[in-house]
Amino acid sequence: SQKIEQNSEALNIQEGKTATLTCNYTNYSPAYLQWYRQDPGRGPVFLLLIRENEKEKRKERLKVTFDTTLKQSLFHITASQPADSATYLCALVSAGYSTLTFGKGTMLLVSP
């Protein structure tokens, strides 16, 4: 069956370090993958999109990699700040489909 796995345990890091979150998938052929941020009590907010033929995408302090051989995406936040504390969701769109399938998310806690 199709699965999207994100680490269910919260990731705790110190301010200034690089946070790395993982999204693994099985039995998918994603056309592209998206990352969203969700703060408590609010709806998810889009951060980055990466296509299947792209290896890496950057936006300011954010970097996403996409390895279709490993079936994995990594999401990096460099020089992390307490304001980066949130839950981060990955979402896939399979080729030929128009809807997103979300992972369960990983909570990131950045301490000062």
Place this chain on the structure above:
Amino acid sequence: NAGVTQTPKFQVLKTGQSMTLQCAQDMNHNSMYWYRQDPGMGLRLIYYSASEGTTDKGEVPNGYNVSRLNKREFSLRLESAAPSQTSVYFCASSTRRRGGGQETQYFGPGTRLLVL
């Protein structure tokens, strides 16, 4: 622009009662979606509307109905609420980018529903 708005913000229902969750977007998006989010389950798609006049089932449609009233509005109805429908409901909208595909979704603030 308000983006995606949802009403109500909170609702408490008794088992068997009905209600309609309202969603509107002012971004001229073609597609709209309803999700539910439960602890440990993540976001799951209930129904979506790829364009005005069409609706399709998502992953968990049982117990729900939808209406795409016009391009702006997409409502979700619970005909006979059950405790299993206690959840946070999010509406989202998106538009197809040039070249096709690659839709990113814009979410509303959510409706918190408790069914007793």
